[in-house]
Ligand SMILES: Nc1ncnc2c1ncn2[C@@H]1O[C@H](COP(=O)(O)OP(=O)(O)OP(=O)(O)O)[C@@H](O)[C@H]1O
C-alpha cells in the first residue's frame with residue numbers, strides 16, 4: 001500500500017462543487033482510499049495570471065495503484081468532469097496533480113514525482129502542510145522548530161552518517 005499526496009485545483013464554474021465531484025470520484029475507486037483532506041484555499045492564479053482565482057486543496061490517499069495507474073485515474077477524473085485542455089497553466093474546471101508517491105522518484109515523459117514545481121507553489125504547499133500536520137503533526141512541529149534554530153551556532157554537526165541499525169551494530173553469527 002502506498003501513500004500519495006495530490007493537489008486539486010479549479011477556477012472555472014462552480015468551483016467548490018468541482019472539488020467535491022473530484023473527491024467523490026476518488027472515493028468511488030475501489031483501489032483508492034482518501035485518508036486526509038485539507039481546507040479549501042482561494043489562491044491567485046500563478047503562471048498565467050490573467051485568469052480567475054483558483055480554489056485549491058490537497059488530499060492524501062492510500063492506494064494499491066502504481067504511480068502510472070494513479071496518474072491515469074487522475075486524468076480520467078479530469079476528463080469525466082469535462083476538462084478541456086487549452087493552454088499550459090490556463091483556466092481549468094479541474095486539475096489533479098500527483099505531488100508525492102511514497103518516497104519514490106519518477107522522471108518520465110508523462111510523470112515526474114515529486115511534482116517538479118510543487119516546492120515553489122504556495123497554493124500547493126499551504127494545503128499540503130495542513131494534511132501532513134494532520135497525519136504526522138509531531139514531525140512537522142519538529143521541522144518548524146528546527147527552522148527557527150541556528151543549528152550550527154549551537155554546534156551540532158554531522159559527524160558520521162548511519163543508514164541502518166544493522167550497519168552500526170553488525171550482526172555477529
Ligand atoms: N506529477 C504529475 N502529476 C500530474 N501530471 C503530471 C505529473 N508529472 C507529469 N505530468 C504530466 O503533465 C502533463 C500536463 O499536465 P497539466 O495539463 O495538468 O499541466 P498543468 O497543470 O497545466 O501544469 P503544471 O504541471 O505546472 O501543474 C500531463 O499530461 C501529465 O502526463
Ligand SMILES: Nc1nc2c(c(=O)[nH]1)N=C(CO)CN2
Pocket residue numbers: 008009010043044045046047048054056089090095123
Ligand atoms: N493559484 C493557482 N494557480 C495555478 C494552478 C492552481 O491550481 N492554483 N494551477 C496551475 C497549473 O497546474 C497554474 N496556476
